[in-house]
Ligand code: B12
Ligand code: SF4
């Protein structure tokens with residue numbers, strides 16, 4: 001068996017033993033997936049207020065800019081699906097499922113750092129490993145697709161063959177030569193347009209293209225205190241943190257499975273927020289990103305009734 005297969009096997013077994021639900025490998029030397037589409041989004045300023053995307057565009061658009069000697073990109077996947085909202089009262093605004101439990105960044109980084117040590121212990125200290133999870137300058141969805149783990153839907157979500165859209169992504173870029181996976185032969189949405197039709201702000205401007213300036217998540221997670229978050233079209237949609245609509249309507253989520261990780265399961269008072277709700281200590285939760293003041297503004301905006 002070729003060396004690259006044995007190395008891949010080692011890394012896949014290691015990832016699963018650390019609690020990830022799936023793992024895949026893509027070759028780093030055949031171009032970065034969706035480089036053209038990403039650069040088009042930057043040129044058209046579809047990132048809105050998320051200027052970090054433009055600042056780190058060179059690395060996002062080309063993984064060899066991040067690590068010139070890179071051979072492989074390893075993507076790990078974690079299913080976080082924690083269930084449904086159930087009854088939501090008229091004075092409550094919904095929290096997106098990704099924010100029902102503890103923040104995922106800490107969970108990913110802890111495991112990826114341990115894996116880096118174990119890989120270097122096994123293959124040598126000189127092996128280069130650049131970890132990423134959300135904040136790193138890497139187009140995670142494109143790499144997950146290239147590794148053959150699933151495909152990018154029209155809602156621009158990475159859709160896993162077993163878990164649907166409800167997954168977090170992360171991984172690492174490395175100079176280890178690993179055996180790559182086989183990408184799906186085609187995009188699997190067919191004629192469905194449910195996500196495009198259901199998006200309350202028309203943020204999915206065409207298949208696979210989300211305009212961050214129109215997406216609720218930009219304003220109620222990333223920039224809740226910015227003036228633009230008060231724009232009329234962002235009011236009254238019932239979402240206090242993030243938005244799950246383009247995932248809730250996706251037929252690929254009929255395969256959804258409850259997460260096996262306690263950290264991502266729902267915590268009391270965190271699935272929907274009431275006007276004036278005392279939030280207590282939100283450190284270590286995904287609610288911390290919006291902050292107390294931001295959350296208060298989000299709930300008010302979410303519940304503004306439009307007539
Ligand atoms: C910036 C960002 C956002 C922004 C902008 C999103 C966007 N679509 O651009 C905002 C704040 C709006 C956002 C929202 C959400 N996000 Co976000 N976000 C990111 C982040 C940090 C960077 C994404 C990025 O580079 N955007 C720029 C665009 C151009 O790239 P892209 O979204 O990856 O799009 C790819 C494809 O769609 C494709 N593409 C683009 N245009 C076209 C056109 C055609 C024709 C084709 C074929 C392909 C194609 O190429 C792109 C490059 O890979 C990533 C983490 C990361 N480092 O990748 C998380 C990430 C994408 N987000 C994530 C999540 C969970 C969400 C939300 C579901 C949160 C929520 N519940 O509210 C929503 C979903 C909204 C949506 N439908 O996309 C997860 C997605 C996991 C998954 N299974 O897909 C990620 C990977 C974080 C993580 N580590 O888990 N997010
Ligand atoms: S998360 Fe909500 S606002 Fe953003 S694209 Fe999906 S449906 Fe639209």
Ligand code: SF4
Pocket residue numbers: 153154155156188189192193194195196246249250251252
């Ligand atoms: S809702 Fe339909 S079009 Fe949108 S991602 Fe899912 S399958 Fe594709």
